[in-house]
Amino acid sequence: MRLGLVIDLDTCVGCHACAVACKEWNTSGTTAPLTDYNPYGAEPSGVWFNRIRHYEIGEYPYNKTVNFPMSCMHCENAECVTVCPTGASYKRSEDGIVLVDQSKCMGCNYCSWACPYGARELDRVSGTMKKCTLCIDRIYDMEIPEEERQPACVLTCPAHARMFGDFDDQESAVSRAVRERGGYQLMPELNYDPSNHYLPPRVHAPIPVDSLRKKATAKLKEWVNRVVER
Amino acid sequence: MHPALAVIFLTLFSGGGFGLMALVATVNDLQIDGGLNPLQTLVAVLLSLLLVTIGMLSSTAHLANPRNAWRAFTRWRTSWLAREGVVAVLFYPFAIAYLVWVHFTDAPTAPAGLALASLAGGLGLVTIFCQGMIYATLRTIRQWNTALVPVNFYAMGLASGATFLALIRMALGGKATFLAGLAMALIIAVAVLKGIYYFWIGRPSGPTIHTATGFNRSRVRLLDQGHTFGTFLTQEFGHRLPREQALGMKTVMYVLAVVIPLATLAVAVEDTSALAALVAAVSVISGIGVERWLFFVEAQHVVNLYHGRQRC
Ligand code: SF4
Ligand code: SF4
Ligand code: SF4
Numbered sequence: 001m002r003l004g005l006v007i008d009l010d011t012c013v014g015c016h017a018c019a020v021a022c023k024e025w026n027t028s029g030t031t032a033p034l035t036d037y038n039p040y041g042a043e044p045s046g047v048w049f050n051r052i053r054h055y056e057i058g059e060y061p062y063n064k065t066v067n068f069p070m071s072c073m074h075c076e077n078a079e080c081v082t083v084c085p086t087g088a089s090y091k092r093s094e095d096g097i098v099l100v101d102q103s104k105c106m107g108c109n110y111c112s113w114a115c116p117y118g119a120r121e122l123d124r125v126s127g128t129m130k131k132c133t134l135c136i137d138r139i140y141d142m143e144i145p146e147e148e149r150q151p152a153c154v155l156t157c158p159a160h161a162r163m164f165g166d167f168d169d170q171e172s173a174v175s176r177a178v179r180e181r182g183g184y185q186l187m188p189e190l191n192y193d194p195s196n197h198y199l200p201p202r203v204h205a206p207i208p209v210d211s212l213r214k215k216a217t218a219k220l221k222e223w224v225n226r227v228v229e230r
Numbered sequence: 231m232h233p234a235l236a237v238i239f240l241t242l243f244s245g246g247g248f249g250l251m252a253l254v255a256t257v258n259d260l261q262i263d264g265g266l267n268p269l270q271t272l273v274a275v276l277l278s279l280l281l282v283t284i285g286m287l288s289s290t291a292h293l294a295n296p297r298n299a300w301r302a303f304t305r306w307r308t309s310w311l312a313r314e315g316v317v318a319v320l321f322y323p324f325a326i327a328y329l330v331w332v333h334f335t336d337a338p339t340a341p342a343g344l345a346l347a348s349l350a351g352g353l354g355l356v357t358i359f360c361q362g363m364i365y366a367t368l369r370t371i372r373q374w375n376t377a378l379v380p381v382n383f384y385a386m387g388l389a390s391g392a393t394f395l396a397l398i399r400m401a402l403g404g405k406a407t408f409l410a411g412l413a414m415a416l417i418i419a420v421a422v423l424k425g426i427y428y429f430w431i432g433r434p435s436g437p438t439i440h441t442a443t444g445f446n447r448s449r450v451r452l453l454d455q456g457h458t459f460g461t462f463l464t465q466e467f468g469h470r471l472p473r474e475q476a477l478g479m480k481t482v483m484y485v486l487a488v489v490i491p492l493a494t495l496a497v498a499v500e501d502t503s504a505l506a507a508l509v510a511a512v513s514v515i516s517g518i519g520v521e522r523w524l525f526f527v528e529a530q531h532v533v534n535l536y537h538g539r540q541r542c
Contacts, residue, residue, distance in 0.1 A: 016456070043459040052456045053536055058448040065453065068443065070536065079369065085312035086301035104301055107294025110311055112466065113231075116370045116437075118533035121462040127295030184444050187437050187532065190369050198444055 001095040002167040003134055004074050004195030005154070006174045006183060010202045012052075012161035014067030018153035019050040022071070022132070025152035030137050031102055035125040047121045049132040050153055057201075066201060069162075071153070072119035072132035073186070073194030074098050080111040080120060088129070095166075096195060097136055100129050116190050139164075167195055231371070232466050233526035236292035241361050242522050244285025244318065245383055246515060248354030249391025251278040251325055253412075255351030257395070258339050263408040270402050271338040274395055275329045275347075278354075279322075286318060310367055314360035317353055324350035358387045365525075372436040372542060373529045378427045385423045386487075386518045389416035393491060393514045397507040400498060410499045410507070414492055417514065421488045424521065428480065431528070434541055442535035452538030467531040471524075479524055487517025 026049060027034045036046035050071040057064050074091075078098050081089045088105035091098045100111075100120075105128040112120040112129065120131045135151035138144070148155065154162045165174035174197070177183060183197035214222075254274045258265045266274065290296050303319070306312040328346040332338045338347075362380025369375050392413035399406040440446045460468070471479070490513040498506035530542035 045457075045459050045461060047462070051461070053452065054454040054456065055443060055445075056449075056451045056453050057443075057445050062448075066443075066445070068536075079367075082308045083311065083367065085303075085305050085309040085315065086298060087305045088298075088301070104298055105295060106298035106302060107296075108292065108302070108311070109294075109466065110309075110364070112462070113531065114368055114370060116532045118463045118467075118536060122294055122466075124294065127293075186444060187441050189437060189441055190532070200444065 001169075002074075002076075002195055003095045003097055003139075003165070004167055004174070004197070005071070005134075005151070006163040006165075006177050006197050006199060007069055008159075008161040008163070008177075008181075008199045009066050009068065010161075010199060011159045012067045012069060012157075013159050014052055014054055014065075015158065016052050017156050017158060018069055018162060019048060019052055021152040021156035022050045022135075023048060025135060025138070026133065029135070030133055031100065031128075031130050033123075033126075034130060035123050037124065047123045047130050049119075049121075049130070051118070064201065069153075070117055070119070070186075071196070072098060072115075072134075073117055073192070073196040074132075074134065075195065076193035077191060079114040079192060083114045084111050097134050098131070099133055099136070100131055102126065102128050105129050116187050116192060117194070134164075167197075231526045231529040231531065232469055233523050234292055236288045238519065238522045238526065240285045240289035240292075241383065242285070242515070242519050243281045243288070245358055245361065245387035246390035246394065246518075247278045247281030247283075247285065248321070248358050249387035249389070250274060250281065250394050251321075251347075251354045251391070252351035253388065253391045253395050254278065255344070255347040257409070258347055259344055261339065263399075263404075263406070265339050266399065267402075267404070268332050268336045268338050270398055270404060271332050272329065273402065274398050275325060275332070277394060277398065278391075279325055279329070282318070282321065282325075282354075310360050310363040314357055314364060317357045317360055321350055321353040321357060324353060355384075358383050370532050371529045373431045373525075376427075376430060378423065378430060382420075382423050382427055385416065385420045386521065389413065389420045389487075390511075390514050390518055392416050393495070393507075393511045396495065396498070397504065397511045400502065400507045401504040405502065406507070407499055410495045413510075414495050417488055417491050417495075420518075421484065424483075436542060437532050437535060438541045439535045439539065442532065455537055463533055464537065467533050468537070469527050470530070471527045476524070476528065479520060483517055483520040483524060485517070486513050486520060491517070 023034055034047040038044055052069045055066050057066050074096055078091050081091050086104050086106050088101045089111050107127040120129050123130045139149050150164045154164045163174050165172040167175055178197045181199040183199050185194045290299055302312055302315045306316045324346050331343045359380050362383040365374040366379040396406045396409040396413050399409055439450045443450050491510040494506045494510040532542055534542055
């Protein structure tokens, strides 16, 4: 199995609900807590597994806002695991999930240097590295209904911009979405082979405006303008 | 990258210490300039151990959870950081054994002593390589991801070690024409290699904001980082040095690490002045300190692309 997420950049509205749901679930999850520093002060900061950034693509008038959620990509070539000297970082062979064993981490930051996607953040209070667990404490929980055995971010997304599944299964929803919508990986040249894929915004046919029937008053105005010009 | 002093001190001081031990072994092995006398050997090995220990201790100050530091020796099969720890720890018994040997036998060039010294020196050199590889393996930072990094660590560890050795020899009443000459040659090597390195990283390459986001055919501009204040990512990776300031610091680095040591070492040899050699040693280590600071501040991690940089 190769578990991971697909993020649909076409439908993501940038509401940050996934990040909030993630924080809420995981702050009492397996690598809890996700410490906040100075949360009500002038300079609030803290540990998050999922961050959403916002970009403008293209130039006016052909521009577009794209909201960009990012969390751990659970890479096939996870250098973060290779470089970890303590063995705290590991990649599960059964499903490809990359985790940090909080009882082994010494907080050296080295793995965060090796991650291109900014997926790892040091928790200054526990002194250990924190990162997305793909909600490992939800997806295998047999106590909850099957449709809820998904990461918190996927369940919460109001725009259905997030999908969770197995990329090794060619017929899974995520594999199909990547195949049909041209899903891609970020920074492929670094060869980390991230599991998470991104679906590009759909190309919509422009709504035609020239061929619309014009109102009589608009026609009259145009005619008057032309006459007055002469 | 955030230039954490603890990490800068690790490679700065332990590099000099390992370089010093390697040169003590070489000089005594080959009887260069008649070899070192027992007192000079003792002081040199002690200084080497002191420098390595300062480096090692300061690196643990960088850990957020030092209780688990002992685990850092376990993953030597994959991690250069673990390898560095293992080899650095192996260095101690041999260096200390040589120290004890010289203390009790007064025969620094006896075969058994030389075997210990050579092993310690060799392990020191391997540790310098591991330290360079800690940085050079990171594909995320193009300023580090080059073979020039371990090469430069070698040049600088050996240059500072040679300067220390010349100082010790002169302070303890020996002639150090050859050792000072060796130090000067190594310092010139540092100047050249560091020049090549700066030329190398000056050329843009690697990922851009386009490959980072996947929008390869249009302009990409950050609208909002999505956080109110700084995050771990901006604090750890966000550092940047304006061009003029970088140039200024590089000039300072070259003056401290190259120009002053070369001049003072020449004076030291001319006047057999240990004081001049001391100035050279202090200057070279401060210059390399500035170099190590620049090494961190100039390193631009690709995560900055997601925070709006067009390229790193
Ligand atoms: S995204 Fe970063 S933390 Fe996650 S597996 Fe890849 S390299 Fe490791
Ligand atoms: S911070 Fe923890 S998980 Fe990361 S490399 Fe260091 S010991 Fe490993
Ligand atoms: S919850 Fe969904 S729509 Fe909102 S930011 Fe996250 S992915 Fe985008």
